[in-house]
Amino acid sequence: xxxxxxxxxxxxxxxxxxxxxxxxxxxxxxxxxxxxxxxxxxxxxxxxxxxxxxxxxxxxxxxxxxxxxxxxxxxxxxxxxxxxxxxxxxxxxxxxxxxxxxxxxxxxxxxxxxxxxxxxxxxxxxxxxxxxxxxxxxxxxxxxxxxxxxxxxxxxxxxxxxxxxxxxxxxxxxxxxxxxxxxxxxxxxxxxxxxxxxxxxxxxxxxxxxxxxxxxxxxxxxxxxxxxxxxxxxxxxxxxxxxxxxxxxx
Amino acid sequence: xxxxxxxxxxxxxxxxxxxxxxxxxxxxxxxxxxxxxxxxxxxxxxxxxxxxxxxxxxxxxxxxxxxxxxxxxxxxxxxxxxxxxxxxxxxxxxxxxxxxxxxxxxxxxxxxxxxxxxxxxxxxxxxxxxxxxxxxxxxxxxxxxxxxxxxxxxxxxxxxxxxxxxxxxxxxxxxxxxxxxxxxxxxxxxxxxxxxxxxxxxxxxxxxxxxxxxxxxxxxxxxxxxxxxxxxxxxxxxxxxxxxxxxxxxxxxxxxxxxxxxxxxxxxxxxx
Numbered sequence: 001x002x003x004x005x006x007x008x009x010x011x012x013x014x015x016x017x018x019x020x021x022x023x024x025x026x027x028x029x030x031x032x033x034x035x036x037x038x039x040x041x042x043x044x045x046x047x048x049x050x051x052x053x054x055x056x057x058x059x060x061x062x063x064x065x066x067x068x069x070x071x072x073x074x075x076x077x078x079x080x081x082x083x084x085x086x087x088x089x090x091x092x093x094x095x096x097x098x099x100x101x102x103x104x105x106x107x108x109x110x111x112x113x114x115x116x117x118x119x120x121x122x123x124x125x126x127x128x129x130x131x132x133x134x135x136x137x138x139x140x141x142x143x144x145x146x147x148x149x150x151x152x153x154x155x156x157x158x159x160x161x162x163x164x165x166x167x168x169x170x171x172x173x174x175x176x177x178x179x180x181x182x183x184x185x186x187x188x189x190x191x192x193x194x195x196x197x198x199x200x201x202x203x204x205x206x207x208x209x210x211x212x213x214x215x216x217x218x219x220x221x222x223x224x225x226x227x228x229x230x231x232x233x234x235x236x237x238x239x240x241x242x243x244x245x246x247x248x249x250x
Numbered sequence: 251x252x253x254x255x256x257x258x259x260x261x262x263x264x265x266x267x268x269x270x271x272x273x274x275x276x277x278x279x280x281x282x283x284x285x286x287x288x289x290x291x292x293x294x295x296x297x298x299x300x301x302x303x304x305x306x307x308x309x310x311x312x313x314x315x316x317x318x319x320x321x322x323x324x325x326x327x328x329x330x331x332x333x334x335x336x337x338x339x340x341x342x343x344x345x346x347x348x349x350x351x352x353x354x355x356x357x358x359x360x361x362x363x364x365x366x367x368x369x370x371x372x373x374x375x376x377x378x379x380x381x382x383x384x385x386x387x388x389x390x391x392x393x394x395x396x397x398x399x400x401x402x403x404x405x406x407x408x409x410x411x412x413x414x415x416x417x418x419x420x421x422x423x424x425x426x427x428x429x430x431x432x433x434x435x436x437x438x439x440x441x442x443x444x445x446x447x448x449x450x451x452x453x454x455x456x457x458x459x460x461x462x463x464x465x466x467x468x469x470x471x472x473x474x475x476x477x478x479x480x481x482x483x484x485x486x487x488x489x490x491x492x493x494x495x496x497x498x499x500x501x502x503x504x505x506x507x508x509x510x511x512x513x514x515x516x517x518x519x520x521x522x
Contacts, residue, residue, distance in 0.1 A: 009346035009494045015266055016495045019350065022268045023491055026357040027484065033364035034480055040372035041474045044379060048462030052379065065463070080481040101368065105376040113292055114380035192383040194461040240478035243485040244430040245423075 055187030067155035079237030151230030299393035337419035382460030431482030438476020
């Protein structure tokens with residue numbers, strides 16, 4: 001093709017360097033902004049209230065729903081950043097972008113706009129999970145092992161990583177003769193429109209009456225699911241980074 | 251629009267820089283508009299936006315809806331129309347430095363799209379999540395929906411559509427063929443609007459509560475995932491930028507000219 005035979009637009013290595021710096025200044029913020037945008041969007045619509053509210057971070061759905069949705073972008077963009085640029089950064093960078101966007105949004109929207117206390121709507125801590133996945137990818141250089149070990153650890157460690165932040169809200173208290181947690185009480189004080197739906201979801205089945213094994217059981221189950229989840233989304237990342245051209249759309 | 255084959259030193263120098271002045275000017279304008287909208291929403295959503303049947307709702311919110319829709323349609327027609335009318339009809343004659351300049355313009359447009367996408371899909375989207383958790387709505391046109399779906403999303407669509415049409419009308423590789431990742435990047439945001447129709451229909455009939463992770467919202471997620479194709483688009487852009495910024499010796503240039511001539515002769519022979 002004649003385009004590929006075109007001579008260069010630069011006259012020296014200094015000019016080449018100048019252009020590459022310009023490209024970096026455009027591409028890097030673009031990638032970070034897109035990470036923040038897409039991750040916030042899909043996390044809001046797949047996890048949403050499980051991460052918005054302290055009383056929704058329960059032991060049954062939160063440790064299952066969250067890692068499955070949280071793995072998507074790290075897996076997709078791990079393929080792009082590792083295969084194309086040899087950067088083992090995707091998981092940390094995407095989750096960092098999500099976390100920064102979440103803090104801005106919780107403060108502006110949930111606190112300033114809708115008047116919920118920040119203590120009730122702070123974003124959970126996920127950056128450590130991204131670091132683990134990226135470290136495993138760096139050490140193994142393999143998506144198979146990253147999915148197997150990183151995907152599993154990602155889900156299993158979600159609850160323990162947040163436990164220091166969550167623990168004060170899980171302290172039991174007695175209110176009018178009924179035992180409940182601090183976070184439950186906050187939830188009852190700030191009734192939201194989705195609470196009836198949440199109660200319908202969370203009160204199903206016998207799991208709620210089980211003892212202390214519920215959280216580890218959920219975490220391990222989520223870990224096994226997340227292995228396949230990671231592999232699947234890595235494959236989507238492979239498809240997404242294909243530079244395909246077509247003659248016409250229809 | 252025509253292009254000169256020989257680029258002056260000034261033009262050559264400009265070609266090596268992204269259009270930062272224009273970019274930051276547009277960014278400041280967009281930030282001012284989105285911030286002003288947000289302040290208006292903050293001041294009037296809970297005071298005049300709770301009851302659709304209140305006359306004040308029509309004054310403070312429906313008027314905003316009608317105005318913004320009209321402005322967006324006119325702006326869209328103007329931008330796309332301008333890009334089409336002023337399209338480059340001599341794309342096979344542009345210089346490498348001009349082509350490089352256009353790639354940098356395209357990337358700055360995509361960066362603008364990224365900034366708008368962040369504001370819309372994070373801040374504006376979650377203002378809707380917060381709103382619907384504290385109000386039971388009586389209309390599809392809530393203050394946050396008017397901000398998100400009828401202001402934010404159309405602007406978001408317009409920003410990526412601008413970049414797409416710019417590439418189709420001014421950059422040879424994108425004019426000759428359709429970039430599938432770019433087409434997906436445009437199609438995802440565009441398809442949010444039909445999905446919004448389904449969403450509102452569902453909320454009207456069978457799902458009034460605003461559990462944000464509800465299945466009725468998952469269509470939006472699927473469309474948001476169209477952005478995963480951005481990786482493929484970046485590969486396409488960067489591949490060409492690397493070709494355009496290779497440092498070549500005069501011997502290489504001579505060799506390239508010989509190849510070009512040979513390719514042209516081959517084309518002529520094939521045509522004969």
